[in-house]
Amino acid sequence: MRFHSRKWVKPEDLNPNQTLFGGKLLAWIDEEAALYSIIQLENERVVTKHMSEINFVSSAKQGDIIEIGIDVVKFGKSSITLKCEVRNIMTKETIITVNSITMVNLDSFGRPSIHGKTAIEFIKDRVKK
Structure with missing residues (x-):
């Protein structure tokens, strides 16, 4: 799992139980x-x-720093399927897992469009030296 971004849980992110609101996390x-x-x-x-x-495993509270991890499950013709794990960056405790997120590539008319990708690419490999 590659963890790409971090979020700091702030007061406005909390539910009435004073834990991270699930809708905000989603x-x-x-x-x-x-x-x-x-x-x-x-x-x-x-x-x-x-x-x-969506599997909520544990909660986060105000002041926690969480990180969001994404990995590719598969490449379709016009889609990419991902999996996700969110964890507390300090304790490494899993907060939520999502086994499958399907994202669809669209053309300029909003229709599914073939993307031609078959493997993960890193930006550094796309830049010509």
Whole structure:
């Protein structure tokens, strides 16, 4: 699992139980999945099609720093399927797992579009020296 971004849990992120609101965490995951897919597929037009069962393992509280990890499960013709783990950066305790997030590559008319990708690419490998 590659952990790409970190979030600091602030008062506005909390639910009435004073723990991280699940909806806020899911929004962060959706954004991270979109950013990851846009970079991998080299297209700004990517949308979330499906998110599998979400498993809340533990909670986070105000002041915690969490990190969001994304890995590719598979490349489809017009999609990319990811998995996600969010954990507390200090304790490494898992907060949530999502086994499958399907993101779809779109053309300029908003229709699914073949992306031609078959493997993870790193930005550093795309830059010509």
